[in-house]
Amino acid sequence: MAALQAQLQQKLAQAPGFFHQAPVVINVENAKYAPDFHAIKQLFTELQLVLVGVCGANSDLKKAAQQAGLAALQLSKNNGKTVDAPAKAVAAPAPVAPPPPAPVVQAAVENKFIEQNIRSGQQIYVKGADLIIKGTVGAGAEVIADGNIHIYGSLRGKAIAGAGGDSSKKIYCYNMQAELISIAGNYWLSESLQGEFWGKSACISLQDGQLVLAELF
Amino acid sequence: MAKIIVVTSGKGGVGKTTSSAAIGTGLALKGHKTVIVDFDIGLRNLDLIMGCERRVVYDFVNVINNEANLKQALIRDKRLDNLYILPASQTRDKDALYKEGVERVLNELSDEFDFIICDSPAGIESGAMMALYFADEAIVVTNPEVSSVRDSDRILGMLSSKSRRAEQGLPGIKEHLLLTRYNPERVIKGEMLSVEDVNDILAIKLLGVIPESQAVLNASNSGQPVILDTESDAGQAYLDTVARLIGEDVPFRFLNVEKKGLFKRIFGG
Numbered sequence: 001m002a003a004l005q006a007q008l009q010q011k012l013a014q015a016p017g018f019f020h021q022a023p024v025v026i027n028v029e030n031a032k033y034a035p036d037f038h039a040i041k042q043l044f045t046e047l048q049l050v051l052v053g054v055c056g057a058n059s060d061l062k063k064a065a066q067q068a069g070l071a072a073l074q075l076s077k078n079n080g081k082t083v084d085a086p087a088k089a090v091a092a093p094a095p096v097a098p099p100p101p102a103p104v105v106q107a108a109v110e111n112k113f114i115e116q117n118i119r120s121g122q123q124i125y126v127k128g129a130d131l132i133i134k135g136t137v138g139a140g141a142e143v144i145a146d147g148n149i150h151i152y153g154s155l156r157g158k159a160i161a162g163a164g165g166d167s168s169k170k171i172y173c174y175n176m177q178a179e180l181i182s183i184a185g186n187y188w189l190s191e192s193l194q195g196e197f198w199g200k201s202a203c204i205s206l207q208d209g210q211l212v213l214a215e216l217f
Numbered sequence: 218m219a220k221i222i223v224v225t226s227g228k229g230g231v232g233k234t235t236s237s238a239a240i241g242t243g244l245a246l247k248g249h250k251t252v253i254v255d256f257d258i259g260l261r262n263l264d265l266i267m268g269c270e271r272r273v274v275y276d277f278v279n280v281i282n283n284e285a286n287l288k289q290a291l292i293r294d295k296r297l298d299n300l301y302i303l304p305a306s307q308t309r310d311k312d313a314l315y316k317e318g319v320e321r322v323l324n325e326l327s328d329e330f331d332f333i334i335c336d337s338p339a340g341i342e343s344g345a346m347m348a349l350y351f352a353d354e355a356i357v358v359t360n361p362e363v364s365s366v367r368d369s370d371r372i373l374g375m376l377s378s379k380s381r382r383a384e385q386g387l388p389g390i391k392e393h394l395l396l397t398r399y400n401p402e403r404v405i406k407g408e409m410l411s412v413e414d415v416n417d418i419l420a421i422k423l424l425g426v427i428p429e430s431q432a433v434l435n436a437s438n439s440g441q442p443v444i445l446d447t448e449s450d451a452g453q454a455y456l457d458t459v460a461r462l463i464g465e466d467v468p469f470r471f472l473n474v475e476k477k478g479l480f481k482r483i484f485g486g
Contacts, residue, residue: 116377117420118374119370119371119374119375120367120370120371121341121374121375122374122378135420136418136420138367138374138418139367139370139418140367140370141374154417156418
């Protein structure tokens with residue numbers, strides 16, 4: 001149990017806040033015996049995760065899990081796509097069990113498409129996906145996404161892409177007059193953005209820890 | 218069923234009450250039975266602009282609290298018999314309004330009138346929210362300067378997210394831009410934003426442009442809505458605005474610097 005806790009904490013430390021109250025399903029396919037589901041549930045609650053259920057359980061494990069108030073789910077066929085990241089760590093209670101081989105893939109989340117102007121004071125956040133806006137982002141508005149941000153209009157407010165820490169994400173906009181742009185925590189304020197691309201279309205990316213502005217067309 | 222139109226801005230002092238009075242009066246002039254409701258509880262001004270301050274007995278808050286009925290509180294305009302105003306309370310504050318009460322009063326008014334003009338207080342707090350919550354259309358009053366434009370942008374965000382139409386998933390509030398205190402000379406000098414600049418930022422339909430005019434202050438001081446001063450440029454601009462509001466196609470005037478003729482140059486314009 002201590003090993004599980006350490007492993008989970010390590011995982012959570014990589015992206016603080018990202019998994020806050022995230023629903024989690026644990027994969028017990030490789031577990032040799034029924035772990036103490038009550039204790040695991042308690043641990044997840046302490047780490048501010050929401051344990052929803054188990055998957056890959058045999059009938060004994062299923063029963064144990066259901067007694068602890070957890071749902072027994074079918075193991076996904078598509079190579080573990082619905083399995084959330086912490087599932088890897090949860091193989092630990094079975095001492096000899098190696099982590100499941102399935103690669104951990106973020107649950108597929110729908111991109112958000114907005115077909116109106118984002119006004120001053122409004123805030124849009126898209127978790128784990130891209131944000132596409134057909135309209136203008138006004139001064140004093142904030143658009144935030146864990147994925148890329150596309151703006152088919154003017155960007156006069158703040159745009160924060162890769163909010164989950166992914167430095168490969170980019171910001172695309174039709175007319176760049178931003179107050180602030182940020183990718184994976186690296187940011188520029190509007191005074192550093194004045195120049196060649198001000199008021200023009202631009203693509204902003206992160207290269208070697210440095211924000212780079214480039215032509216869109 | 219009346220059409221409920223909120224006159225709002227976010228920022229104070231841009232001409233909400235002047236515009237509410239002018240537009241309400243203009244709609245009545247066009248033959249529509251109209252009531253102007255003052256939502257600025259505690260800072261009652263509409264009665265002064267309309268020149269009926271001595272006839273206020275009961276007010277909006279009295280009606281909401283069932284201390285008076287609508288007939289007692291409504292003040293009929295002395296110039297136009299299809300124009301009424303519902304004054305705000307001066308002794309209370311914005312918290313005296315609550316959704317259910319406002320809804321009941323608006324429903325009652327809705328049976329009687331063609332248009333209900335809600336004169337919103339400044340700000341984005343409860344008072345302004347009450348004024349815009351039940352609106353079908355919104356007239357966003359903006360001065361051609363950056364802070365007013367930003368505040369208007371903020372209130373447009375509120376209109377599209379905090380109104381009844383937004384909350385109930387109905388078709389959105391129809392938004393109109395009314396640019397007031399416009400001075401083409403200062404626009405040319407670069408001291409003021411142009412109509413195009415404001416339109417580019419706010420991206421809503423332009424309803425009217427009211428030129429900066431001495432007539433507005435004179436009208437306010439004398440308790441005559443400026444639209445009744447048909448000689449003045451501001452009065453004419455408001456007449457155009459009202460015509461556009463009811464769907465007439467009227468070209469925009471007063472956007473460019475007026476060339477002064479010989480007589481005007483000699484005798485002053």
